[in-house]
Amino acid sequence: xxxxxxxxxxxxxxxxxxHAEWGPGLHEDGFGLLPEDDVESPAxxxxxxxxxxxxxxxxxxxxxxxxxxxxxxxxxxxxxxxxVDRAGHxxxxxxxxxxxxxxxTWALGQMVEEARxxxxxxxxxxxxxxxxxxxxxxxxxxxxxxxxxxSGADKVWRYWISLGQPAEGD
Numbered sequence: 322x323x324x325x326x327x328x329x330x331x332x333x334x335x336x337x338x339x340h341a342e343w344g345p346g347l348h349e350d351g352f353g354l355l356p357e358d359d360v361e362s363p364a365x366x367x368x369x370x371x372x373x374x375x376x377x378x379x380x381x382x383x384x385x386x387x388x389x390x391x392x393x394x395x396x397x398x399x400x401x402x403x404x405v406d407r408a409g410h411x412x413x414x415x416x417x418x419x420x421x422x423x424x425x426t427w428a429l430g431q432m433v434e435e436a437r438x439x440x441x442x443x444x445x446x447x448x449x450x451x452x453x454x455x456x457x458x459x460x461x462x463x464x465x466x467x468x469x470x471x472s473g474a475d476k477v478w479r480y481w482i483s484l485g486q487p488a489e490g491d
Contacts, residue, residue, distance in 0.1 A: 323392065323424055325383040325431055328370050332384065332391055333363065339391040339416045350412035351394030353382050380404075381435065385415065385428050392419040395428045397435055397444075409479075410436065410444035425458040433462055437484040444484065450476040 326332070340360065343349050353373050359365025373382050379402045385393035393415035398405050411432050415425050429446075436444050446464055448455035456466075456478060464480035 323385055323387050323427060325395070325428060326386040328373050328382055328384055330363075330367055330370060332386070332389065333366050335386075335389050335391045336366075336384070337361070339393070342416045342418060343414075349394060349414040349416075350408070351382070351396045351414045352384075353380065353394075353396060381432075383428075383432070385413075385419075385424055392416055392424055393428065395432055397432045397439075399439070400441070405445060407447075409446040410441070411446050420454070425455070426461050429458060429462045433482055433484065441484055444482050446480045446482065447477045448480070450478055452478075456480075 328336075337360070340349065353376070354360065354369070358369045358372075360369055373380075376382075379399055381397040381399070383395050384391050385395060393413060395411065395413040398408065398410050398412070411429065413425055413428055413432075433444065446459050448459065456464075459480045459482070460466075463482045465482075467479040467481055
């Protein structure tokens with residue numbers, strides 16, 4: 322069974338295996354990884370985790386895990402986070418070998434519920450134009466595409482998920 326797990330030092334080797342599967346570069350959304358982060362060394366990895374924890378008022382990071390495997394990452398960027406307009410309130414990535422299992426849809430649903438509990442009215446998600454798998458994941462969770470827009474050289478689809486509030490007792 323998958324779980325959403327707070328980033329943890331004990332998962333260093335599992336995270337590195339997931340990161341290696343994506344290949345070189347910083348393209349795993351949902352992890353909060355920056356070019357200057359040293360994730361290879363234990364000390365660098367721990368410093369990265371400390372940075373993520375220190376940013377918890379602006380963003381909630383979770384890893385999608387199954388046992389001791391890191392299958393992906395997902396982030397809920399809170400209101401006031403300067404990255405929201407560019408990257409959305411929620412960003413996620415699933416490692417290539419774990420795709421097609423519904424993990425993204427499941428994890429997105431979990432974060433949508435967290436956003437609702439946090440009192441948010443709606444959340445923005447973005448994906449690259451032509452990323453039909455991500456678009457379908459967002460749409461399965463109620464995402465409605467807003468418009469196509471240029472973001473530098475990248476074109477993105479913007480989706481809004483209206484959260485409303487759960488009925489009393491939910």
